[in-house]
Amino acid sequence: MIRKIVPVIMAGGRGTRLWPLSRAAAPKQFIRFIGNRTLFQNTLERVSDSKIYEPAIVVTNEEFRFLVAEQARELGSNLSSIVLEPVARNTAAAVAAAAVVAADLFGESATVQVLASDHEIGVDEAYLSANGAARAAAEGGKLVTFGITPTEPATGYGYIEVGDILPSGAHAVKRFVEKPGLEAAAEMLSAGGYYWNSGMFMFAVPTLLAELEAFASEVLEAAKLAVAKAVKDLDFLRLDRGAFEKSPNISIDYALMEKTAKAAVVPSAFKWSDLGSWDSVWKTGSQDEDDNVSSANTTLVGTKSSLVMSHGPHLVVSGLENVVVVASEDAVYVGRMEDSQDVGKVVKRLLAAPATSKLAEIHPTCYRPWGGYTSVLVGDRFQVKRIFVLPGRKLSLQKHHHRSEHWIVVKGTAEITVGEKVEILRENESSYIPLGEIHRLANPGKIMLELIEVQTGSYLGEDDIIRIADEFGRS
Template identity: 45%
Template sequence: MTQIHPVILCGGSGTRLWPLSRKSYPKQFVPLVGHTTLFQASAQRLTGGEGLDFAAPMVLTNADFRFIVTEQLAAVGIDPGPVLIEPEGRNTAPAVLAAALHLAATDPEAVMLVAPSDHVVPDTAAFHAAVAQGLKAVRARGDLVTFGIMPDRPETGYGYLRLSARPDGSGAAVPLDRFVEKPDEDTARAMLADGSHLWNSGIFLFAVRDILAAFEAHAPGLMAPVRAAVEAAKTDLGFLRLDPAAWAGAEDISIDYAVMEKAENLSVVPFSGGWSDLDSWAAVHEQSAPDAQGVARSGPVTAIDCRNALLRSESGAQELVALGVENLIAVAMPDAVLVASMDRAQDVKQAVTALKAKGAAQAEQLPVDHRPWGWFESLVVGERFQVKRIHVHPGAALSLQSHHHRSEHWIVVSGTAKVTVDDEVRLVTENQSVYIPLGAVHRMENPGKVPMVLIEVQTGAYLGEDDIIRYEDVYARG
């Protein structure tokens, strides 16, 4: 049986789903639909499957997300394959090429299934059946296979795939005629009626040898820098960091433009099992099981006489009440609230641009800051003081550090902390506290089997996160 190597592309900021999705913690890591995150659901979809043999998933992400990736996979019981760290975003073509070159070093005959990390595909069995159909085309003809979504409306927000013939209902791959850019509404209606146009899902299946040949033929300029970045990659705590200097020389280009629109051996597997790329709050509304009045709720929400609305409160202490609203999006976060007309869902990124222009931290940063050891959130910020809640995973440790401008007072509220202050090391349990003087070299660890939570009170002239000198760090941060 041919083993399929899943390759999950896990970058991007998801600004259209602000304020829940931000640069510091984008939409693929958030449980937007259901209880698992989009990334976890994507990884689960690329495991198991009757008649299919999936290898451990390879993930391409950036340095900021590397520990989130492994933590979220562990939470759903998936051991990852290689996790490749991109020094900077260069779009999908260099990412796919890097994955292919890495696989080719150990298995030149490998088959890759490339998928974004932030799509919703509710029917996993139907998706596996489509992959099996694509595998036939890869084996028999060496095709580069993409998956086309059977459209159910004249969508203007997606690119399309024009097939050489209408699908015959068997699910078999059909040769691709050409790619079609996002159309206007009249063109989209005509393509829907035509029956030979499918939405471009951005999911691909091909053999490593075939995609490398396609890059050599159609994007040869990418080969040298990406190959150099892979060959000079450095292992770091189980991750593989692509070489930054070589990677910077790769063109920023999508795989569609670099290869797929030029290759002749392309075929498309039609897929009608349900799909969404969740590119807007309107798409989230559609996937969130609205009630008979079209109202989709999440969190502590009260809706009275509302129609066609998405109402989400992301804090258990924050009740969102909507009265008599229609065609509305309301998303309440502890530090920001979005209120928008449903027909302006695609324009939310304009709000992010406006917030960046005024220097608002809410444009890119969530109130909860995720770190390799756990997370923290600011509860109160005032002149010369700040109060945080800090959550440390079992067995995790913060760096050995000191500060120039602040002192800290830690109060453990759950679990046990192992605390180092200069030459003293001691255990601090629930309801106990410890004082960290300004300039003291200190570290906090969780030696237990359960999460450790403490309240930190900072005082000083400057409380920024960049006031830190690291002496030792198990996560190899600078």
């Protein structure tokens, strides 16, 4: 019997380089850019072949736990575990903890494949061949990384110089190169034998743990103790905070791959992008006859070589070239394509001003275990939200000290509790919840429940929720 690979998907990043769609509270791996699936869902799909893979282990954080669970549920993907990091400690601690969990679930001789949740990858024969070579090398005692064949002298990636070829088809790693300047990148591209460092790995757990013990023992010790003292909570495994935060804050590359003599690299020619900027989204997108990449809800007239996307208002772009125009529900970014790498500077400026800081941190749509809500309009002493509740789910039994609420059902069926009264509301019917009254909203139907909520009161913050009972353990 051939053992299956255990996928480990790293989904805790908070990048904001694809602002305004991606924000600290809604990073790019969970955003639908073009199409119906997120990058995280595409990653789950790549490891969905049950003949090759075990159900994935996902490493994320408290804030994203329900996003992970819900997006996996949408795909019908079973997960082995959702491991919650109590504090950010970079990739070394996360990989170490995931390896310990994999050994507990699938045996100490398991082989794990570590994948980022926010990469765009083309699955073809080159991809399958690279995976096969990586697995053979890992099971032969190597710590394997995937090196992407460079297509341009990119300065945003680290590079790997390959050494001698190994029997598996992988190569020994000659050296790792930090992110270079443009001239050095061009020289490496011209010389050949250099590959982009993708941040994807294949490890046999015994080899990984032994090398961590040798070169990063503090990381391994913290990870083992954090898993040993972890608490199971619904579908989540909460790593122990006190143990995990003692791990050094270091990447798996610095902690291990640049030190071990067992590092190997598989040169890989499949389509890959880390989607680290809007120009990379444009490069990997489906371009029309004018070299534009656009989403629904957009109209382009006399526009060329541009990226135009909207998750909010209808965008019309006329007579422009080499631009990026992206709209979320509450913000619009317009810039030159060649300045895409500078979006991070824009976000820093937004964060520095109290009036705009929330635009970089909070997304208008927030997800919860029962569904979520989108903030539509905020004014003095009132707020309008669109609430969506998944079939069979219900919110906590709760009350508010500072606001009353009006609910209007626009789709589906709602079961509404107000005080001692329970009633069923259908489309175009409404209910009023007085300030201080105990209430609950539930979806007893088979389709998504959608309603408009109008809040009025002296304080409308999300922390004015007193939970009396909650099926998700939040009361």
